[in-house]
Amino acid sequence: MRSDVALRPLDEELLQELLDAAVADADPLEVMPPVAGPPGWTPERRSAFLRFHRSRALAAEPVESTYAIVVEDTVVGAARLCPMEERTGAAEAGVWIGRSHRGGGVGGAALRRLLALARADGIDAVFVSTTPDNTAVHRLLTALGVDLVRTEDAVTAWVNPAAAG
Numbered sequence: 511m512r513s514d515v516a517l518r519p520l521d522e523e524l525l526q527e528l529l530d531a532a533v534a535d536a537d538p539l540e541v542m543p544p545v546a547g548p549p550g551w552t553p554e555r556r557s558a559f560l561r562f563h564r565s566r567a568l569a570a571e572p573v574e575s576t577y578a579i580v581v582e583d584t585v586v587g588a589a590r591l592c593p594m595e596e597r598t599g600a601a602e603a604g605v606w607i608g609r610s611h612r613g614g615g616v617g618g619a620a621l622r623r624l625l626a627l628a629r630a631d632g633i634d635a636v637f638v639s640t641t642p643d644n645t646a647v648h649r650l651l652t653a654l655g656v657d658l659v660r661t662e663d664a665v666t667a668w669v670n671p672a673a674a675g
């Protein structure tokens with residue numbers, strides 16, 4: 511696993527760097543919920559990106575934990591853990607990496623570090639859901655040794671953070 515990949519808890523300073531990384535290197539749909547309007551990083555989407563994180567991980571009462579993924583002091587993406595209402599002790603994980611940093615092991619390292627943080631937080635089950643065509647996520651999950659559940663619309667898996675090393 512790459513040793514130069516770190517997760518830093520999101521704060522206002524990192525949020526600005528995260529927005530810059532997203533605008534430079536990712537599609538809005540990869541990194542935030544859909545916002546109506548023309549494609550690309552419109553002013554509305556940039557504001558919505560900031561609002562999204564301020565209302566979740568940076569809220570007075572956070573609804574999830576978000577981390578900036580940092581490689582050699584550069585923010586390259588984000589990883590998050592969102593507690594699941596339907597199952598005590600469970601959280602849903604999400605990760606995105608800027609395009610120019612994909613395919614080099616950053617996503618795999620970030621996911622393993624996120625699982626270690628989940629374990630330290632007392633989370634005993636981490637849920638991951640992606641699309642059937644997202645081969646990179648399927649491979650990340652397979653590398654963790656978990657079973658993938660495939661439906662027409664989604665591929666999902668439960669990961670035990672204590673067993674993920």
Ligand SMILES: CC(C)(COP(=O)(O)OP(=O)(O)OC[C@H]1O[C@@H](n2cnc3c(N)ncnc32)[C@H](O)[C@@H]1OP(=O)(O)O)[C@@H](O)C(=O)NCCC(=O)NCCS
Nearest residue numbers: 540605606607612613614615616617618640645646647649
């Ligand atoms: C999914 C994502 C986080 C993976 O990050 P990454 O840094 O590219 O991941 P890695 O380099 O660690 O690669 C993980 C595995 O996927 C494979 N992979 C990476 N990009 C791939 C691609 N475009 N097509 C097929 N396989 C790919 C790698 O070869 C590796 O497999 P291996 O270990 O068996 O060789 C990144 O592609 C991304 O941000 N995608 C957009 C957002 C997204 O889909 N997030 C997931 C939501 S759950």
